[in-house]
Structures are given as structure tokens and as C-alpha cells.
Amino acid sequence: MEKHFAVIGNPIEHSFSPAMHNAGYKHLGIDAIYHRFQVYPNSLAEAVYGLCALGFAGWNVTLPHKETIIPYLDTLTPQARRAGAVNTVKILDGKKIGHNTDGDGFICSIEGELKEFRDKKAVLLGAGGASKGIALALAEKGMHVHILNRTLQKAEELVQTIHQKGGTGSFGEFRPGDWLEDVDLLVQTTPLGLKGEPFPLRLNGVAKKTLAVDIIVNVQETAFLREAKKQGCRVLDGTGMLLYQGALAWEFWLGGKAPLEAMRKGLQDQMLQRMADKN
Ligand SMILES: NC(=O)c1ccc[n+]([C@@H]2O[C@H](COP(=O)([O-])OP(=O)(O)OC[C@H]3O[C@@H](n4cnc5c(N)ncnc54)[C@H](OP(=O)(O)O)[C@@H]3O)[C@@H](O)[C@H]2O)c1
Secondary structure (H helix, E strand, O other), X not given: OOEEEEEEEOOOOOOOHHHHXXXXXXXXXXXXXXXXXXXXXXXXXXXXXXXXXXXXXXXXXXXXXXXXXXXXXXXXXXXXXXXXXXXXXEEEOOEEEEEOOHHHHHHHHHOOOOOOOOOOEEEEEOXXXXXXXXXXXXXXXXXXXXXXXXXXXXXXXXXXXXXXXOOEXXXXXXXXXXXXXXXXXXXXXXXXXXXXXXXXXXXXXXXXXXXXXXXXXXXXXXXXXXXHHHOOOEEEOOHHHHHHHHHHHHHHHHOOOOOHHHHHHHHHHHHHHHHHHHX
């Protein structure tokens, strides 16, 4: 019988997940369809019960529901508990299982470039939902995680969570400082650059060994990545994180290995289409 999956969020019209997953189903001849649904915060409960009633096998969850969906679920995986957020739900024997693939998706996306994690230093710019998942996954791999955020209290809370889970971290304000010294991994998680705006912090003096990642997707090259490249850093955009979080969700739902190359092609084709539509 045909299986149904979806992504729920608000806004949702720009989601790349349907293109990525549907390309994978087509490649393997799997009888499944991946939908996207706009769900407003005050309709979340109805949406969850509706998806169950309609027989959906699982769904992804994006902003603004990653934390607020938790009370409607029956159980959480260790990854969802670690992040305190859910981006993937699976229905198993009528039970709603909440999972999170954002942090591990990020790790998979950089493993080709960063071989060693333990005792290395990561600096994360931003302390929002995405930063949280990434920070806790990096801390679990043994990295020291330094968080810089505009709202200092949010950075402090995130570092407290890292410490509670046995990791090491520190925090500071989102402004120029001595935090660029001896960084192994620099991750830009704010939305600065989504609209082509300049990046407000200079990266002068960052070590050339630094891997700089901007998790923004579908912008040809953000000002942050341009600046990091100018400083001689290796750079990655957010496409890899998006692909791997999707592949890990696929494997959680369907088992086996996700068809990574077919999913990558589906994602890239959709990105090219969006860029062509913009011009
Ligand atoms: N590649 C992927 O798979 C992937 C996955 C998830 C998200 N993303 C991208 O990651 C970005 C952040 O998403 P999110 O879910 O983490 O958002 P979020 O929860 O709203 O967090 C945004 C963060 O950026 C900071 N920020 C926002 N505007 C700023 C400004 N003008 N100056 C300095 N800091 C600013 C916020 O600081 P305050 O705390 O001070 O407000 C907060 O720390 C988005 O661009 C999203 O598209 C990519």
C-alpha cells in the first residue's frame, strides 16, 4: 500500500524536503509520496491527530513546531531528548515516536572535512534552534563549543545544557573579539545572509586550518562564506546538513540505506529551479 510522509511547518512553501524525498522514492521504486503542509501554531494538535488518522507513516517537523510538538508524542529517541527538539516523527504500532536528525545530519555533512572532533574547538554564531542541535551533537563528540549570540542569555542557557549533558562549552556576545583564535570549526547559524546582506563580523586572523560552515541553504554564496574563503578557510554551505538530516530521517522511517545521490540530485534540481525562478 502507498505510504505517505510529509513536512509540517509555517512557513513551508520553500521546503526542499518533498523534492529530496520524492526523488529518492522514485529512484528506488518505492510506493510513497512526501507532502508538505502549512500548519499554524494553534492547529498543531489537530494536525498531529489528523496525520495519524489519515495513516501517515511519519513526517518531518520544522519551524515553529520542533519543541511544541513534544507533548503530543508518545516517546522520544535519545537524539530528540539530547536536542530537546523533534524534526522527525515515526508512527510505529500506533505510537508517535519523536526523533531528531539535525545534529547528526550536521556531523555527517562535515565528517569528510573534519577528521578529529575530540578536544577540538568549535565556535557557533547564533543560539537558536539549529545551533542547539548542532552544539549538543558536537559536544557529544568531545568538542569544546563556544557560543556567540546577540541575546547573551540564550547562549548561556545553551552552554548550561551542554554542561548538564557532560560536554564542555563557553559563551560570549555576538561581536568582534578574541574568539577567532585557534578555532577548528566555525559555524554560522544565524539567518544573516539569507537576503544577500553583508555579514557584520570580520573574520580577520582566523586560522587557515578552520573549517567554516554556513548552514544557510539556497544562497549561492553568503557574505560569511565569501569572507571565510578570503581568509583561506575551507568552506561548506548548508546543503550537506539538509541532505543528511533528510537521509537519516529516511533511514529512521524505512530502514536500509537512503539513496543519497538520488536525494542530492532531487535537492540540487529544486535549488536550481528556485534560483532560475528568482532571476
Ligand atoms: N541547512 C539546514 O539543514 C538548516 C537546518 C535548520 C536551519 N537552517 C538555517 O539556519 C538559520 C537559523 O535557523 P534557526 O531555526 O536556528 O532560527 P532561530 O531559532 O530563529 O535562531 C536564529 C538565531 O540567529 C540569531 N540572529 C537572528 N538575527 C540576527 C541578527 N540580525 N544579528 C545577530 N544574530 C541574529 C538569533 O539571535 P537571538 O537569540 O538574539 O534572537 C538566534 O540565535 C536559518 O537561516 C535556517 O534557514 C538550516
